[in-house]
Amino acid sequence: xxxxxxxxxxxxxxxxxxxxxxxxxxxxxxxxxxxxxxxxxxxxxxxxxxxxxxxxxxxxxxxxxxxxxxxxxxxxxxxxxxxxxxxxxxxxxxxxxxxxxxxxxxxxxxxxxxxxxxxxxxxxxxxxxxxxxxxxxxxxxxxxxxxxxxxxxxxxxxxxxxxxxxxxxxxxxxxxxxxxxxxxxxxxxxxxxxxxxxxxxxxxxxxxxxxxxxxxxxxxxxxxxxxxxxxxxxxxxxxxxxxxxxxxxxxxxxxxxxxxxxxxxxxxxxxxxxxxxxxxxxxxxxxxxxxxxxxxxxxxxxxxxxxxxxxxxxxxxxxxxxxxxxxxxxxxxxxxxxxxxxxxxxxxxxxxx
Numbered sequence: 001x002x003x004x005x006x007x008x009x010x011x012x013x014x015x016x017x018x019x020x021x022x023x024x025x026x027x028x029x030x031x032x033x034x035x036x037x038x039x040x041x042x043x044x045x046x047x048x049x050x051x052x053x054x055x056x057x058x059x060x061x062x063x064x065x066x067x068x069x070x071x072x073x074x075x076x077x078x079x080x081x082x083x084x085x086x087x088x089x090x091x092x093x094x095x096x097x098x099x100x101x102x103x104x105x106x107x108x109x110x111x112x113x114x115x116x117x118x119x120x121x122x123x124x125x126x127x128x129x130x131x132x133x134x135x136x137x138x139x140x141x142x143x144x145x146x147x148x149x150x151x152x153x154x155x156x157x158x159x160x161x162x163x164x165x166x167x168x169x170x171x172x173x174x175x176x177x178x179x180x181x182x183x184x185x186x187x188x189x190x191x192x193x194x195x196x197x198x199x200x201x202x203x204x205x206x207x208x209x210x211x212x213x214x215x216x217x218x219x220x221x222x223x224x225x226x227x228x229x230x231x232x233x234x235x236x237x238x239x240x241x242x243x244x245x246x247x248x249x250x251x252x253x254x255x256x257x258x259x260x261x262x263x264x265x266x267x268x269x270x271x272x273x274x275x276x277x278x279x280x281x282x283x284x285x286x287x288x289x290x291x292x293x294x295x296x297x298x299x300x301x302x303x304x305x306x307x308x309x310x311x312x313x314x315x316x317x318x319x320x321x322x323x324x325x326x327x328x329x330x331x332x333x334x335x336x337x338x339x340x341x342x343x344x345x346x347x348x349x350x351x352x353x
Contacts, residue, residue, distance in 0.1 A: 009081035009177075012037055014099050016047075016067070018141035018286075019112065020086035022054045022149040026181035028063045035080075036067040037099070044069045046145025055148045070098065079104040082174065088287075089115035089298035096124035103129065108167070110160065110174060114201055114283070115298035116194055118163055127164045131171060132190035134159040134197045136250045136271070137182070138280045142290075150277050156182025157250050157275075161190025183251060195244035200267045201299045202317060203232035206324050207342060209285035209294065212334035215276050221336070223343040227316060230346050231300070232264040234314040238306040250275065288327065288334055296324045319345035 009032075013024040016036040027034045036052070038044050047067040054061045068076075081104050087095045096109065103109065103125060110131045111117045118132035136157040138150040149156075160175050162168040168188060175184040187193050207228045208218035219225050237260075240246075246255050246263055250270055255263060284294035300317040307314045323341050326332040 008032055010078060010104075011035070011177075012080045012083045012099065012102070014083055014085050014095055015039075015087035015091075016043070016052075017086070018139035018147045018149070018283075019135065019137055020084070021047075021052050021141065021147045022137070022139055023084070023086070023112070023178075023181045024065060025052045025054045025061060025063050025147075026153075027177065028052075028065045029061065030180045032177065032180075034065055036065050037070065037073060038067060039070050040144065041069060043067075043144040050145055053146045055146065056152050057150060058152070073098055073102060076102045079107060081107050082177070083107065083109045084112055085109055085117075085121065086112045089113050089117050089295045090293075092117045092120040093124065096121055100125050108170065108174065110178075112158070114197070114205070114295055116191075116198065116302060117298075118190065118194065122163055128167050130163045131167070131174060132161050132163060132194055134190075134193050134249060136197070136275050138276050140281060140286055142286075150280060151182075151275060153182050155274055158182055158184045159187050159190065159193045159249060160184060161187040161193065163190070185251075187247070189245060189247060192239075192244040192247045193249055195239035195242065196247055196249045196267065198299060198302060199232050199235040199239060199264055200271055202235035202303050202320075203228040203264070203268055204271065205282045205284040206294060206296055206300055206320050207231055208282050209288055210320070210323050210327065210334060210342060211336045211339045212285065212288075213336065214278065215280050215282055216272060216278050219272060221339055223346070224339055226350075227339075227342045227346045229261075229265060229268065230316045230349060231303075231320060232268060233261045234307065234317050235303045236260045236264050237312065238303045238310075238314065241310040241312065242306050285334070293328050294324065296321055296328070300324070315349055316342070316345050 013020045014037045016038045044067045051062045051064040112133045112135045122130040141147045178184045208215045287294040300320045303317045304314045
């Protein structure tokens with residue numbers, strides 16, 4: 001692919017929190033033309049004054065990057081060839097509407113997000129300008145201008161795939177850029193890959209946030225590993241009911257088992273082993289600790305709604321949703337004692353099996 005701009009594409013990162021900022025910093029260090037577009041005013045100011053700092057497991061990097069606040073998007077005159085969208089799944093539609101006037105006619109939007117956001121992106125910018133993506137990186141940000149990334153390049157993983165077959169030939173050019181921060185696989189079935197990531201997200205994100213524990217601690221808590229696996233099993237059933245295939249993600253070998261539940265276990269084990277540390281907090285727990293809502297409906301709710309459409313139920317994911325919404329309403333606090341609320345739902349399922 002030949003970019004319109006001599007020397008490479010003009011790139012925007014829309015959403016430069018923990019994930020977006022660390023990936024964008026790698027792009028900037030590679031000499032690419034990158035602009036950050038962000039909704040946190042203090043973060044924008046910190047980047048302008050001190051650059052973006054990324055603390056990695058064994059090193060720290062800092063780089064200067066142009067940073068714009070959302071209110072400055074209307075001032076953009078030169079369109080972007082490539083936009084990496086790294087906002088919460090529930091912010092996808094408005095973020096795409098915001099940036100679409102600044103996207104080149106043949107520009108592409110890459111949704112580096114949790115959830116099945118690719119269709120929302122396509123509804124705004126068009127399927128021919130949409131690239132779906134899967135991301136596996138653990139990071140956190142609590143101080144403006146500073147992100148803490150727990151995966152260096154060797155354990156950062158992405159998958160990319162176009163929605164429109166005519167766009168698929170352009171994906172490799174985007175993948176080559178994204179290899180600056182990690183390993184990238186190109187797939188012609190991004191929908192199935194995103195479902196596989198949603199399967200593991202359903203198991204880990206909210207279930208570990210409800211007891212207010214790091215992911216590894218939640219998985220070790222009595223009864224919780226069974227809860228988390230069952231949430232993943234339900235998500236896998238939803239994926240298959242929706243027409244997705246069981247495909248390898250996060251660098252795992254080709255699928256050799258005909259047992260979908262066993263593959264859920266394998267994905268979950270790989271995330272715990274390779275892509276998280278002892279103190280890793282899921283993005284959902286970070287959201288709650290910041291007073292923000294998490295992607296409950298977009299992950300566990302997606303499982304519940306999908307299975308309902310096919311005449312099936314997802315009792316564990318439903319219970320995860322119910323408890324999570326009680327926490328977000330302030331009627332419950334996220335704390336270890338909440339584990340029993342989820343374990344009760346799992347035990348009711350186990351008794352029926």
